[in-house]
Amino acid sequence: MKYFSFGAHVVPEGHDIPSQPLHELLEQSSSKDPITLSKGNFSDKLYYIFTSGTTGLPKAAVIRNHRFVWMGVIIRSLFSFDHNDNLYLTLPLYHNNAGTMGCAQAVLFGITLTLREKFSASNFWDDCIRYKCTGAMYIGEICRYLLAQPEKPVDRQHNLRIMFGNGLRKKIWTDFKTRFNLRQIGEFYGSTEGNANVANISNREGACGFVPCCIPWLCRLVYPVVVMKVDEKTGEPIRDEKGLCIPVKPGEIGEIVGKINESDPARAYPGYHNVEATKKKVVCDVLTTGDKAFLSGDLMEMDELGFLYFRDRTGDTFRWKGENVSTTEIEAIIQKVIRLNDCVIFGVSVEQCEGKAGMAVLSRPPNGTIDMKNLYSRLKDDLPSYAVPLFVRLVDKIELTGSYKLQKHSLEKEGFNPNVVKDELFFLDKKSNSYVTLTPQLYTEIQSGNILL
Structure with missing residues (x-):
């Protein structure tokens, strides 16, 4: 070897x-046996x-x-x-x-x-x-x-x-x-700590896994993974009259969870070193009274055959204009416009406004420029109006986590304040059908509510 x-x-x-x-x-x-310490x-x-x-x-x-x-x-x-x-x-x-x-x-x-x-x-x-x-x-x-x-x-x-x-x-x-x-x-x-694991081994395009659903009650009894309905606003499980969670039907989106059985290595939930963090990831009374499951925090859609398609992280969906906005959907569209360069999407709080407005952070392409008018035109054609990001930030590079995932936590904290952020910032001006430079004065106007969003 x-x-x-x-x-x-x-x-x-x-x-x-x-x-x-x-x-x-x-x-x-x-040739002697090693010393056994424990x-x-x-x-x-x-x-x-x-x-x-x-x-x-x-x-x-x-x-x-x-x-x-x-x-x-x-x-x-x-x-x-x-x-x-x-x-x-x-x-x-x-x-x-x-x-x-x-x-x-x-x-x-x-x-x-x-x-x-x-x-x-x-x-x-x-x-x-x-x-x-x-x-x-x-x-x-x-x-x-x-x-x-x-x-x-x-x-x-x-x-x-x-x-x-x-x-x-x-x-x-x-x-x-x-x-x-x-x-x-x-x-x-799957996740490092979780037990909600599925796989797509049949080349089904876009599917991240499969859950048998031919005989629903039997499959749920035998198979340790369930996709359950959750409230769009709170992310909390939706329960029936008995207080149990409700599995999704084909075409519906819900959170994937793994039923916990500590005596089975495949279904145990070892959790984190931090006990309190472990408790937060467990939901009770899922399919039967007293049972427990690991909360993945990931939203999946199931088709009529039982294939699962990742839709979003529960923490990566924000609400704007009374609608839920999927960050992954916008990221996929923007990446096609800017030719596969890095981008992340998240929601930012704006004073005087309910919910969170969309913000895109884009890494500059090799030529160093992005046609902001064309960017808005493409987004307007491919997304509903509430999902088009209001703010754009251009950076030289988006930092990666150790597993090559784009790091958005620090970018979210910095927000869209030009007095704090030194990179180029843009604001969507619908009158000119383009993104315009976000100046400190424009920022003040937005935060004071003088500009309607």
Whole structure:
């Protein structure tokens, strides 16, 4: 079993990466049993993994021995990995995707891992070809970065049979799969600390998972994942006359939850190191009185076959003009307009106004400019009026979390005050059908209510 690590290190052509056969190392090692300091068991804590902290501070999630094994076995079974595979990992090992699901393939099953110190869009396919990789992991942002690269012959000269991960958006799914000649996309959904885990192994475009629904009452009894109705305004579960949660019907959107069974490693909820944070993620009386489930905070839509489609984080939906606004929908549209450059959307509070107005933070394209009039024209055509962002901020770069997710928490805190934000700020002037520069004077007019929004 060989582990390749490269990135800053260049190996001359024709030279092998330094390695030593495992059987030789075993022959050199002592034949005596190692000193046992403590007797471990299957439910011991293996390590803590910090959540990515996309919209808030990271929290330490508990990974126990049985969870590590369970996740490794599930990935191997779903995507048919064996000892002949070579898995290419560019994600950081201190996060769950690569650190647990990816590394478990080597630790438990002896699959070869090819590790790159840091993700590189320009070298991704060259690496896959050079090291004869057969599979690779992704998150949605990586797919977008790869698709934004200029086309070149190596795009289709690799031997990858599968790329798997989470967050590949429906709008680029087919383009990504076709351009890079991928036989299978394995999209899964789950969280580091949670038990609401689903997967799409049938190449269903845009779906992040599947829940059996042929015989609803039986499937809910056997399958540990439920998508339940929640109140649009409060995010609280909607309950029936018995006080139980109500599962969604096909075409409806609800929050995905995982039923908790502490005696089953697949359905246990180890939670966080912080006990209070753990309690906040548990809902009671879901399908039967007294049962419990893990609250994922993610909104899903289920189709008539049981496939699930990610719609939003409960914290990423804001309300404006009496309507709920989906940040992911706007981000997907803006990224097409600005040609796959980074952008994040969130709601900002405006004095004298109910709800939150939309704000977009965009990274500048290579040429350094964005046609603000064209941006508004495209958004106006593709979005309802209440969903078009009122404020735009241009930045050189949007910072990423350790797992390559766009960090919006600090941007939300800074808001749209030109006295605080030193980047270019724009305000939607509907009279001129364009975004105009947001000056301190204009900001004061908006906050005082002199300009109707």
